[in-house]
Amino acid sequence: MADERGGKEFFFLKKKFSEYYSKNLPLPAELARREFGFGWDKKIDYRHKAFASPEEFRYFMANEAPLYCSYSTAYYELPAARPMEKKGFLGTDIVFDTDRQYTDEPHKHNSLICPYCLERARQDALRLHEEFVCGDFGFSPAETSVNFSGSKGFHVHIAGAAVRQLSQSARSQLVDYVQADGVELARLVTGMAGDKEKGKRTKAAGMRGPGRDSTGWAKKVFDYSAGFVSRASLDSFKEAGFNAKQAEKIVEEKEFVLKKMGEGNWDAVPGLEKLWKKTVPWTIEKKKVVVDRSVTTDQARLIRLPGSLHGDTGLIAKKCNLKTFDPLKDAVAFGSEIVRVRPEEDVVVPLGGEEREIKANASVDVPMAAAILLLCKKKAVLVQEY
């Protein structure tokens, strides 16, 4: 197996990456103020590299052809200086990284690259961008950009003067918000039975919850709970634990319940508490977006350069419109030129809109993009010299 970088597969990948970078140079804003890190064997073999001009950067990328290219979300006066304190920190963009693997959900997981998990990651990123970054946080689309990571997830970038000086603690709070870490459910709906008041458990009385004018997580809880009531049928209420009589009562009084909920009165009909005890935690689970906290909070972080190739897949870390983006089609960098490879295990290559099954130890001709993916994943060897 081609598990050691340095064989013919490695040089083939370097050659192809070099060809790509000769024609497609990924350039970040304010190139000269960024620190870069590069890797050939692992994601970052070395860092503290800087480039004064696009020409210098182009020369490096085409000649060195790194398999992994990362840049700082921070801006520095002297990005190549060491130690970190000597760089002259000027500020940092905000980046959210979401690449949750949905292996716990029923699907045929492809360990090579999983279309299902990527689609779920795309949905998460879309929600993160639309509901949280542009919605709650109020950033304009012009201040934000989204790119595919090139492998398992997506990065949402926020640039601009308003965010550059935010502290690590402030960034951590943004993560708390999108992940719903620390959202106090007891503050969202008060007066439920079991709420502690002066150390004593109380009976349900005068339950108050978020209304139609609420904001933040309270608004999300209202929307979700009201949506549930609005859409739910008799069966849904029974599934939620109501007996037939209670369920009928709620369905009958649906409009009244919704009207009262809008005013913040969450116990218009007796017994609703049972429902809220489910819908409130459900809201959190359904609406939160799991992100990599350290990517957002670490101000000295290096992250994949948008437009660069990912050394684990050969796919482009492409800027994208999340509504229409299909990473397994739109981020493919290499064409249909045929390469003969031999996988050492059975694989399914899901690129370019088709799934190609390849058996272990069979020499097969595959399009360049598939060959690059297999070689990057160290799942195949080249059958002949290229």
Added chain:
Amino acid sequence: MDAFIAARYPFSSFAKKYLKAGGADTIDSDAVDSAKQSIINAISAPERQARASSDSKSRMVSYALARVILAALGKPGTARKFANGEADAAAAKLDEEKEDVFFEVAKDFFPSLAGEDDEYNVSLADFLKCGSGLANAKIERGKVFLDKTELLGLLRSAIAFKIIDLPRIKPSEVPPLVREAIEEADEWLPSETFRGTAGGRGGAGEIEGKYLDLSCVKKIRAGLEEGRRYYGSMALAIACLRDGLAKDDAKKVMEEYVANCRRSTHPFTAREASATLDWVYKHPTLRFSCRTMKENGLLDDYCEACLFRYKTR
């Protein structure tokens, strides 16, 4: 109203403008004594610090001098207590102010402030400067909505942050009258030098402390591999700061850490560790965060000490 606010709230930009415009042309010994006393009160009699806030030009001068003295003293614990005392006193006063004064002072700290009475809002960026608990905040389209109590709490934090953000001043750079006050205050104020086993005399291994004795910090002290050494040095320096180590003692701890770190293609040098320590000691409000430790791969799981801290928060 600007002069009124300047006199009552000497940390506001109104006061800064007033002093810059020539509001105080000389420094007399009364002002210096008053400044020194306000710092001493912050340690010994916080209730007197709150009461001492007269509404006059001399209060503005005294406050400005107190910050100069604090900056040159290099006692982060004293600076923190002074800032908290001033912020508490200011918050109590602001709570009693008429709406227009309250609003002006708050707007001085949060330029995006809008609204009135019990319905205010600030931009997300303003809120995040010193606010906490965003997950439970009322936020919509980049605005955080606050009632008066919430805004007052935010303002109190902002005042404390501003006061403690001290300039870099060496005692040799200040006028003789102020230098004398610095020396007197230094003698009077309790030492913030670490008084552990080593007391600055022994080797780093003998230096102990509440944070330095945490199992995760002990692991850092034993040295880390490449990729985690910078974060380790940052956590260790913060542990030294929070344990109140004098910088010389902290340097010994950092030197020991550098020696224990694994050698690799990029050596982690004493200069790098020292730069981290300098930076941390210039930011005395930094807190030791178990969560940051975990995020940076320095902590496998929260220990009893972390859990206790979270519970009691």
